[in-house]
Amino acid sequence: MDDTCRIVATERTATCTLKTPEKVFQHAMEFAAGHPIAGVGLAVPGVLDSRLYELREVVNLDGWLGVPLRDQLAEASGLPSMVVNDANAAAYAEHASRLLGVQSLALITLGTGVGCGMVVVGNPHGGDHGCAGELGHIAVDFSDDALPCTCGSRGHLETYAGAGGVIARMVQLSGEDPDGLTPRRIADRAEAGDAICQKVISDTACYVGRAIGMLGQVADPAVVLLGGAMTFGGLETETGRRFLADVQKSVKETTLVQVGGNMKIEFATLGNQAGMIGAAMVARDQSSLSAFKK
Numbered sequence: 001m002d003d004t005c006r007i008v009a010t011e012r013t014a015t016c017t018l019k020t021p022e023k024v025f026q027h028a029m030e031f032a033a034g035h036p037i038a039g040v041g042l043a044v045p046g047v048l049d050s051r052l053y054e055l056r057e058v059v060n061l062d063g064w065l066g067v068p069l070r071d072q073l074a075e076a077s078g079l080p081s082m083v084v085n086d087a088n089a090a091a092y093a094e095h096a097s098r099l100l101g102v103q104s105l106a107l108i109t110l111g112t113g114v115g116c117g118m119v120v121v122g123n124p125h126g127g128d129h130g131c132a133g134e135l136g137h138i139a140v141d142f143s144d145d146a147l148p149c150t151c152g153s154r155g156h157l158e159t160y161a162g163a164g165g166v167i168a169r170m171v172q173l174s175g176e177d178p179d180g181l182t183p184r185r186i187a188d189r190a191e192a193g194d195a196i197c198q199k200v201i202s203d204t205a206c207y208v209g210r211a212i213g214m215l216g217q218v219a220d221p222a223v224v225l226l227g228g229a230m231t232f233g234g235l236e237t238e239t240g241r242r243f244l245a246d247v248q249k250s251v252k253e254t255t256l257v258q259v260g261g262n263m264k265i266e267f268a269t270l271g272n273q274a275g276m277i278g279a280a281m282v283a284r285d286q287s288s289l290s291a292f293k294k
Contacts, residue, residue, distance in 0.1 A: 001280035005096065007273060009035065020063050025076035039080040041283030042073055043089035043275040050126040053083040082283040087133065088124040089278030091117030094225055094268055096281060104221040107268055108135060108212070109228035114158045120219065124282060133215075136162070140210045160207045163230055170200045187232040191239045198239070201232050205243050209250020216251065216259040227268030234267045 001007055011031050018024045028040075046058030053070035055061070074081040084092075091107035098105070102122040109115040114136035118125045125132050136158035137151055146155030147165070159165050163183050170186055171178045174196050190197035212224055226244065233240030244267065252260035270277065 001277060001284075003284075005093075005277055005281065007276065010276075015061065021067050021069060021072055022076070025073055029077055037077075037079060039082070039283040040073055040077045041089070041279035041281070042069060042081070042083045043086040043279035044069065044083060045086050047130040048083065048085045048126060050128060050130050056130060080283065082279075084124055084279055084282045085117065085126055085130065086275045086279075087115045087117030088119070088126055089117070089276075089282060090227070090268075090270070090274035091119050091225075091278070092124045092281055093270055093274045093278035094227075095119040095122070095223075096278075097270060098223065100223065103223070104219060105223045105225065106133065106135075106212075106215060106219065106221045107225045107227055107274075108208070110161065110208070110226060110230040111163060111228040113162050114208075114211075115228070116215075118219070118221070120221075124278075135211050135215060138211045138214055140207045157207060157211045161204050161211075166200060166204055166230070169203065170197070173200065183230045183232070187237070187239050191233065191237050198242075201239060201243055202246050205246030206250045209247045210254055212247065212263075212265065213251045213254035213260065216255050216263055220259055221263065223264045223266070225266055225268040227271075227274070231267055240267075 013027060015024060018027055044055060044058070046061070047056045048054070049056055052068065054066050054068055055064050058064055070081055070083045073083065087107065087109060090109070091105055094107050095105045100122070104121060105119045107117045116133035116135035118133040137149065137153070137156045139153070139155040140157050140160060141147070141155035143155070147159045148154050149156035149159045166183050166186065167178055167181050170176065170181060186197045186200060190201050215221070215224070226247065231240055232243045235241060244265065248265050251263065251265060254260070268274065
């Protein structure tokens, strides 16, 4: 990325092929050879220790837990280096693209699970234990028959608004075989007028709105963005626009008017490049480092 946040070169390589952090960093620096580099940023999934820059919990990255990632990255690159949670990196990029200054923003990613990155008063915010913004594990159903979550608790947003939860509710309402069902197909059928699919998406919006309402009452961000692979068509379809409107409605119904009435809720715009841009920005903006040392 250059000084104008323009990506100048990219390459995709499966992490599972390279496996260890050392090999990933080596491969990245070999790819970057020939480009003038002032610093290196790394965006990683999972729970990132905000002080030691070590992963405390992560899925599908064997051998990455407990590794001092920033130190190893700096050693491999010989340059100033920074490590940030991928959701926070994406939120930081979206925040910068909107010129929000010291205002706060939350980016909620909807897909297989539900993630959330946060920028608080202009700085990426991971929390004291790396768990700030874990919106997927906010309880949205407190009933006795609330659905179990993969984390061991019950009633969490991810169980209802993650892809698996959306498909499960579709099967429950329609009696269909789940084979072949995906959120994309549910969205396409809703766009074509399928009432059951429309209800499933509307209910999903209600659950997401409840969680955003809780986040709003605690952190009160000026802007909340919806991104990820499951936005039901986004602004390009009537279904996506209705989904956004239903989320906005649910937030207003569950918060103080000063919160829900002033919060902007929109779709994210940077797509899959957001995390990459945000990681580079964090490495560039040395003033941001203090946000991860709290």
